[in-house]
Amino acid sequence: MTRVLMVGSAEQSGGGVASVVRLMKGMPFWQKYHCGWLGTQIQRNYGVKLWYALKAYAKALFTIWGYDIVHFHTVPDRICLIIQMPVLLLALLGRKKIIMHVHMGNQLENHTKNKLFIWCLNRADRVVLLAKKWQKCFAEWFPTVKAKTAVIYNACAPTPTVDYSIKEKSIIMAAFLNYNKHPDLLLKAWKNLKADFPDWHLTIMGNGEVERFQTMAHGMALDDSVTFTGYITGKQKEDVWNRASIYCMCSRNEGFPMVVLEAWARGVAVVSTPVGGLPDVIEEGRNCLTFPFDDVDTLTVQLRRLMESSELRKQMAEYSKTFGERVFAPVKVNESIEKLYEEILNG
Structure with a gap:
C-alpha cells in the first residue's frame, strides 16, 4: 500500500x-x-x-x-x-x-x-x-x-451554470493589494475610461495596502465609481463575482494565478498581463485579452474593447468557462x- x-x-x-x-x-x-x-x-x-x-x-x-x-x-x-x-x-x-x-x-x-x-x-x-x-x-x-x-x-473547481442575465457593467480585481499586484495601473486605466462609461463600476477586493490605493483613487476623483471591499468571503464575495462582467489582473509576478481560473469558471471575461504560467494557455481574444507589463495605455484599449461590446464579453466568457472546465x-x-x-x- x-x-x-x-x-x-x-x-x-x-x-x-x-x-x-x-x-x-x-x-x-x-x-x-x-x-x-x-x-x-x-x-x-x-x-x-x-x-x-x-x-x-x-x-x-x-x-x-x-x-x-x-x-x-x-x-x-x-x-x-x-x-x-x-x-x-x-x-x-x-x-x-x-x-x-x-x-x-x-x-x-x-x-x-x-x-x-x-x-x-x-x-x-x-x-x-x-x-x-x-x-x-x-x-x-x-x-x-x-x-x-x-x-x-x-x-479549478467546477461551478454551476452561469446566469448571464444578472451580469452588470462591472469590472473587478481580487488580490492582496501591493506593488506586485499593481492596482494603481488599473486605477489609471479606469480614470481614462470613466468619462466615456459613466454606467460602469470598478470593484477592488482584497486586503493589503488598501488605504494607500483608496487615497490614490480619491486623488483621481474616482470615489463615486470605485469600491474597495477589503477581504470578503461567503455570499458577499459570490455576489460580486456572479455579477461581474470583466476581471482585470495587472500582476508583474505570479505562479499560475488561481484567480484567473476562478474568473473563467464563473463566466467572467479576463484582461491580464501575460504573467506566470498563463502564456501556456492563453488564446488571445478567445479566453483573454492581454497587455504588456506596466502598460496603462494598452490596458485602457483592451478594457475599452470589452466595455464597448457586450457580444465580445459574452463570447469570451462562454468560451473561457468551457475551456477552463476542459483544461483545468x-x-x-x-x-x-x-x-x-x-x-x-x-x-
Missing part, C-alpha cells in the same frame, strides 16, 4: 497553495494513495506560527516513517524553506521519495543564487512546476539541479498526479 504525505501551508491561510491542496483532497488519488496532510505554516502572529510549526515537527517525527512519498508544496522564500527543513531532513533520513512542488512562476528567475533553495531541489526525486513554459527556463536558470521536472496545472478539470489534474507518483515509485 503506497502512502503519500503532503506538506505545505495550512488550509486556514487561504492563499493559492492552500486552495490547490483543498481541491486535491477531493480528487481520487487522495484516497488511492492514502494521502496524509501536514501543515507547517499558517498566516498568524509569530507566536502562533512557531507553535504551529513545532506541532508539525512532532507529528512528522512519529508519522513520516509510514509514508513512501513526501510531497512538499513550497516556494523559494527562505523562511518557508527553513520552516519545512526539519520535515525534509526527516524524509531524507527515512529515504523517502521526495517531490518539491514549486508554487512560483516568473519570480523563479530571482532565485538562481538561492543556495538553500537549490540545495532543497537537489534532494528531490522530482521538481513540479506550474506550467510547461517554466521547464525550459528552469533548466537554464538552475543548471546544477539534476532532478527531473514535471508540470502539473492547478485545478480536477480529473485532468488527478491523472497528472497519479502519473507522477507511478513514475517516481517505478523509476
Whole structure:
C-alpha cells in the first residue's frame, strides 16, 4: 500500500497553495494513495506560527516513517524553506521519495543564487512546476539541479451554470493589494475610461495596502465609481463575482494565478498581463485579452474593447468557462498526479 504525505501551508491561510491542496483532497488519488496532510505554516502572529510549526515537527517525527512519498508544496522564500527543513531532513533520513512542488512562476528567475533553495531541489526525486513554459527556463536558470521536472496545472473547481442575465457593467480585481499586484495601473486605466462609461463600476477586493490605493483613487476623483471591499468571503464575495462582467489582473509576478481560473469558471471575461504560467494557455481574444507589463495605455484599449461590446464579453466568457472546465478539470489534474507518483515509485 503506497502512502503519500503532503506538506505545505495550512488550509486556514487561504492563499493559492492552500486552495490547490483543498481541491486535491477531493480528487481520487487522495484516497488511492492514502494521502496524509501536514501543515507547517499558517498566516498568524509569530507566536502562533512557531507553535504551529513545532506541532508539525512532532507529528512528522512519529508519522513520516509510514509514508513512501513526501510531497512538499513550497516556494523559494527562505523562511518557508527553513520552516519545512526539519520535515525534509526527516524524509531524507527515512529515504523517502521526495517531490518539491514549486508554487512560483516568473519570480523563479530571482532565485538562481538561492543556495538553500537549490540545495532543497537537489534532494528531490522530482521538481513540479506550474506550467510547461517554466521547464525550459528552469533548466537554464538552475543548471546544477539534476532532478527531473514535471508540470502539473492547478485545478479549478467546477461551478454551476452561469446566469448571464444578472451580469452588470462591472469590472473587478481580487488580490492582496501591493506593488506586485499593481492596482494603481488599473486605477489609471479606469480614470481614462470613466468619462466615456459613466454606467460602469470598478470593484477592488482584497486586503493589503488598501488605504494607500483608496487615497490614490480619491486623488483621481474616482470615489463615486470605485469600491474597495477589503477581504470578503461567503455570499458577499459570490455576489460580486456572479455579477461581474470583466476581471482585470495587472500582476508583474505570479505562479499560475488561481484567480484567473476562478474568473473563467464563473463566466467572467479576463484582461491580464501575460504573467506566470498563463502564456501556456492563453488564446488571445478567445479566453483573454492581454497587455504588456506596466502598460496603462494598452490596458485602457483592451478594457475599452470589452466595455464597448457586450457580444465580445459574452463570447469570451462562454468560451473561457468551457475551456477552463476542459483544461483545468480536477480529473485532468488527478491523472497528472497519479502519473507522477507511478513514475517516481517505478523509476
